[in-house]
Amino acid sequence: MASGLHNSDIPNPVLRWIDQRMPVFTMMQKEYGSFPTPRNFNYFWNFGALAMVNLMIMIATGIFLAMHYTPHTSMAFDSVERIMRDVNFGWLLRYVHANGASMFFIVVYIHIWRGLYYGSYKAPRELLWILGVVIFLLMMATAFMGYVLPWGQMSFWGATVITNLFSAFPVVGEWIVQLLWGGFSVDNPTLNRFFALHYLLPFVIVGVVFLHVVALHITGSNNPLGVEPKGPQDTLPFHPYYTAKDSFGLVIYFIVFAVLVFFAPNYLGHPDNYIPADPLVTPAHIVPEWYFLPFYAILRAVPDKLGGVLLMFGSIAVLFVLPWLDGSPVRSMRFRPIARIAFLLWTVAFFVLLWCGGKPAEEPYVTISRFATAYYFAYFLVILPLLARLEKPLPLPESIARAVLGGGPLPAGAAAKPMEKA
C-alpha cells in the first residue's frame, strides 16, 4: 500500500477526515460490515461473539471489584464480604464476575465443541485453532487464580493442591512450587502475585483474542457443512445478517446469565468458600470449580503422581496437535457417519469425567474415570487417525448455496445482492 492519505468513501466529512488518516472505519466496514460470511451458520456460530462479550463483562466487573478488594491474607476474605454488604451494588458486581466465569466456560466449551464437531480445526484454520487453545489455557490460569482471591477454604486448598501439581515434575518440581508460592506454603506472597497475575492475564487474553480474530478474518469462518464458500452466492454480508443473529443469541445468553446471577448466584460455587482460609484444616471433600472437574477426574484416574499430572496437561496439549491427528479432509461430522458417533461418545466421556471429578476419589468413580479418560485420549490418538484412512464419508454438497437453497444453481451474485440500506 502506498503511503499518503487513505482513499476513504465514508460519507460523513468528520469521520472521513479521520478515516483518510487512520482507516479504522473502512476496516470496520470491511471486517464487520460487508465481511462475506457463509450463509448457512447455525446458532453454534453465536458462541465466538458471546465469548467476546463475556470477556468484556469479566474485565469490566473485575476492574470495579479490584477497586474494593484487598490482596492480603488478613483482609482478603473480609474485603470480599465488605463488597457483598457495604459497597453499592457490590453484590451485583461480584455475582456477575463469579457467575461470569462459569458462563465464560459454558460458552467456550460450546465454542470448542462446535470446532470439534464441524472440523473447524482443519486446514487452513490450524493456527486459528491453536490460538484458541492458547486462549483456553490462559482462561484456565486466570480462573484458577481468581478463585484463590476470596481466600476462603476452597480458595486456599485449591491453590495448595493445584500448585502442588508442579511438584510432580522431577528435579525442578520443588523449585517451581517455591517460585509459585514465594515461600514454603500458600501464603501472603502467593495471594499477592495471584492478584497481580489475575489482573494481567485477561489483557493477555484480549491480545490473543485479537490474533484469533485476525486469523479468522484471513481464512474466513468454517460453517456447518464444512464446505468452503465458492462465491458470493454462498455468503452473506456480516451486517446485518449475523449482527442480528448474534444479537438474538446474546439476548438468550443474557437471560441465562441473569437467571444464574439473580436466582441462583451460589449454585455453581462451593459453600466451603464462605469459610475463611485455614492453613491447619483441609475440608473433607475438596473439589475445583465445576469447569475444571473433567481434568481433575483425569488427574485422579491415574494412580501415579507424575503420570496423573502429565495426563491432565496432556488432555489439553493434545488439542494443539489435533489438526495433524485428524487427517480426514472432510470437516463436518455431518458427512462422517462413524467419526460422528465416535465424537458424540467423546462428548459423553467428557460429561462423565465432569461428573466423576465432583465425586469423592473412591470406587466406582475411579474406575469409571479410567474408562472415560482412556476414551478421551483414544478418540484423539487412535480413532481419528484411523478413521481418516478407513472411513468412507458421505458425498459432500456441491456448494453451500446448493445445499441450503436446494434446486438448481443460482444466478451468480443473486444472494449477495445488497439490500436497500445494507
Added chain:
Amino acid sequence: MADTGEATAAADGTPRRDFLNLVTASFVGLGVGAIAWPFVNSMQPARDVLALASTDAELGAIQAGQAVTVMWRGKPVFIRHRTAKDIEEARAVPMSDLKDPATDQSRVQKDQWLVMIGICTHLGCIPLGQKPTDNKGQYDGWFCPCHGSAYDTSGRIRVGPAPRNLDIPPYAFTSDTKIRIG
C-alpha cells in the same frame, strides 16, 4: 427478506430499516445506561464509609485558649475554646475588611466554641494554629504554610490566596460539653 424494506415504508416515508435501527440503538443505549449505573454507583462511598459520617467530640477538657483537632469523614475539624479577647477581636472587625464577609455570630453556635473544617479553602493544606507553639499568622487565628493564607480568630480569610473563610461543618450540641459533627 429483501422484500420487506421499501414495500412496508411508513406513511411518512421512513423506511422500516431506519425504524428498526433506531429502536435497536435506543434499546442498546438504555441497556448500556442501566448496566453502567451500578458500576458508577459502586465508586460512591460504601455503607461502611457512610456509617462513619458523624463524629462525637467531648469539649469538657478543653481550657479557654486551647484547641483540639478531631477527625470527621477523614478530615481534620478544628475546635477552639476561644478566650474573651479572641471573641472581641473577631467581632471588632468591620465587614468591609473581609474578603468573604460573615459576622462572627453567624459562624458559631456558642460564642466560646469555634468549630471549623481545618482545611485551607485555597488548595486543601491544613493551616497551622492549633498548637500553642504554631505560627497563628498576623490575625491570631490560623496560618496556612503552603501559600500564606492567614485566618482570624473567627476562621475568616484575611490575607492570602484562599477565596473563602474556613468552612463550618454541620454540628449540634448534644449536651453542654458535647457536640456531634455531621
